[in-house]
Amino acid sequence: MQLRYNYRLYPTPSQRQALAKAFGCARVVYNDGLRVQQDAHAAGLPYISDAELQRRVLTEAKKTPERAWLAEVSAVGDG
Template structure:
């Protein structure tokens, strides 16, 4: 027997902003991961591992001026986006 719980969230303005920021960052990392895998496939190379993608798309990207805003959200959100891209 499986149980299912259903919850409705009513976030306030600050929470909505934080959620939108987290979702946006996750979308960017997900798209970058899919693009990296597609580039590797086109080049005939092996797919990058999750560790390589994490270093490249999260750790190093946070240190660049163009993607420093990735540091404003939890790294868990970004790592889950990588796992989701790998499963896709």
């Protein structure tokens, strides 16, 4: 027997804004990581580990002026 649950969220306007910002950051980080992996593959380099990819894409990106806004979004949430 399989059970399925459906949940519906009704975020407040401020929660919508926070969700949009978080999802936007996630999309940018994912696309940056994908690009790094594809470039490495095209160059014949070995697979980049998750830890190294996170360091390159996220940690280093937060230090650049173009991606400094990534530091504004919490990775954990405000609870």
